Amino acid sequence: AQSVTQLDSHVSVSEGTPVLLRCNYSSSYSPSLFWYVQHPNKGLQLLLKYTSAATLVKGINGFEAEFKKSETSFHLTKPSAHMSDAAEYFCVVTPNTGTASKLTFGTGTRLQVTL
Amino acid sequence: GAVVSQHPSRVICKSGTSVKIECRSLDFQATTMFWYRQFPKKSLMLMATSNEGSKATYEQGVEKDKFLINHASLTLSTLTVTSAHPEDSSFYICSARAGRGGETQYFGPGTRLLVL
Numbered sequence: 001a002q003s004v005t006q007l008d009s010h011v012s013v014s015e016g017t018p019v020l021l022r023c024n025y026s027s028s029y030s031p032s033l034f035w036y037v038q039h040p041n042k043g044l045q046l047l048l049k050y051t052s053a054a055t056l057v058k059g060i061n062g063f064e065a066e067f068k069k070s071e072t073s074f075h076l077t078k079p080s081a082h083m084s085d086a087a088e089y090f091c092v093v094t095p096n097t098g099t100a101s102k103l104t105f106g107t108g109t110r111l112q113v114t115l
Numbered sequence: 116g117a118v119v120s121q122h123p124s125r126v127i128c129k130s131g132t133s134v135k136i137e138c139r140s141l142d143f144q145a146t147t148m149f150w151y152r153q154f155p156k157k158s159l160m161l162m163a164t165s166n167e168g169s170k171a172t173y174e175q176g177v178e179k180d181k182f183l184i185n186h187a188s189l190t191l192s193t194l195t196v197t198s199a200h201p202e203d204s205s206f207y208i209c210s211a212r213a214g215r216g217g218e219t220q221y222f223g224p225g226t227r228l229l230v231l
Contacts (some may be wrong), residue, residue, distance in 0.1 A: 041206075049219055103220060
């Protein structure tokens with residue numbers, strides 16, 4: 001079994017300040033973890049993924065996330081927020097196995113960026 | 116690379132009619148495609164998983180006779196909402212994956228369905 005908990009449903013930051021979106025997971029198997037971003041009325045875009053290689057993962061648009069097994073966390077960070085970062089962010093887990101597997105989505109965190 | 120398209124992006128139909136939504140992987144062969152439904156301000160709910168050339172596997176609570184899925188080729192899957200009703204109005208998103216393991220799923224831009 002696997003699950004994802006996004007600890008904040010809504011985060012508001014000022015432009016130019018750091019972003020932290022929190023995600024905790026549970027998985028019976030060694031997991032693959034993803035962060036996706038969704039802008040209004042759009043599909044999901046992959047920001048970054050962890051698949052058992054380096055624990056610090058760098059993604060697009062300056063985002064990065066660190067896989068911490070001891071804390072079962074995969075928090076998303078960005079040093080300096082931009083107005084265009086305002087969107088919904090989903091943390092996603094899937095078993096890192098060789099068989100067909102399904103994604104389990106968190107409930108999402110809405111990031112608001114203010115001037 | 117790894118682009119997934121959906122057509123149409125938006126559709127309005129009358130209650131009782133059927134609507135077909137196409138999902139295409141443009142630059143890779145998708146062994147597996149997934150169909151999700153997203154309610155307003157909610158997360159994605161997996162409806163079904165389809166592997167090319169075989170019957171789709173539906174999630175619990177999803178009516179297979181209402182949501183017909185066909186994955187006839189490695190680049191195309193279709194979702195047909197049969198006899199649509201207003202409660203079927205939603206945002207439908209497909210995704211595609213090249214392999215069968217933990218590889219990345221690439222998502223289409225979604226289709227907004229409004230049933231009047």
